[in-house]
Amino acid sequence: MIAVTGSLLRRQSPLASATEQVRILESTLSVPPFTTRLERAGLPGLTATGIDVMQINVGRLCNQTCAHCHVDAGPDRTEVMTQATVDSCLRVLAATDIPTVDITGGAPELNPEFRYLVIEARRLGRHVIDRCNITILGQRGQEDLAEFLAEQNVEIVASLPYYQERETDRQRGHGVFNRSIDGLLTLNALGYGRKGSGLTLNLVYNPVGAFLPAPQKSLEADFRRQLHRKHGIVFNNLFAITNMPISRYLEFLLDSGNYEAYMSRLLTAFNSAAVAGVMCRTMISIGHDGRLYDCDFNQMLDRPIGFGAPAHIDAFDLAALSGRRIVTGRHCYGCTAGAGSSCGGVTIPA
């Protein structure tokens, strides 16, 4: 897996089209439709049980072009959420008691409304998560970003696919590992990841290649030991996340001849016990244009909320959305493999 030089869109790849991705996924006949596998396990179709997390994707603009990115984000992407849509999200927050706001991108900090969203969500008393690629902290114009996040007591979920340079740079681009280490040291200096500081720093691992994550606890122990020993870095938790077979990771799987085997691997590892904890059941995902989705992956596959539930932030209806049926597809096997996978790591504790 080698970091790519541009987004699928910029390279005019057929995979830039969500329709083409869905066509490939849904014509993978060696793997049954996700709903069929649920039925065989004696499970009903997925439904939401409430909304604990409002995950807002504020845009696809990013300072990196990672090889596995499910958003197809990059410096060439222009989609960013406007202040009007941010205000719609804030109105919904004010009218509900959704406890957590999870901000993602792209590099969400590059959206001009990012700090406004954080400040207002915190003013409403909500827990705020920033899905941060860490290198953004060293970007020109972002020199005060780390302090801002600390002042607002924002939880940082930082991408670091491995504790070594070789693997990290293969996925995220040359030089990213060393710049990530610098960013983590900056966060540690502010108290992030340190006991008693109240500032949470969680790391995200995902496999650099066509394989599933190792057990989260054992990876966390490796990361904790190696990052501290070599760099003096501390953190709170490590989330192990399975790569979804969509967007640029799908491109990697297809180009490397690993697609069929990976899909079979996800199917073989299907764990019916992981179904109950999939994140779509307790979250709502909002696109940069205000459209609603069951998760960020459905958002990137352009599969909005269905079954008659409101599909735009301006039509938000908590009661209707809290018990909605969830739109699924073969990519959903990525969240039910092994110990399960979500934006918060495994869904079945060790």
Added chain:
Amino acid sequence: MHTYYNPADLARFGEMAEGSPELWEKFMAWYGAVFAEGALTEREKALIALGVSHAVQCPYCIEAYTQACLEKGSNLEQMTEAVHVASAIRGGASLVHGVQMKNALQKIEMP
């Protein structure tokens, strides 16, 4: 082109149940127990298996345990060291038989 080793054959391993399903089931139960967490971790067992795969030069096993090692959390450095351990034992096993050569030599050459 036909070759003795076909990567697709790895997925057909289960066909070995035909002809002797009882022995296959016993093998699979034993195999599963061997690789379960015990006094050694699953990660350590996968690394041992990777090394042995190279010692017995089984391409199916090498493919399977390369994937398994990654999915148990090992990295390239650790896996390469496991292959070197296997190689050192193979090389050492040849070299230590040089003592046999010396024994034979002592027997047949003049004192």
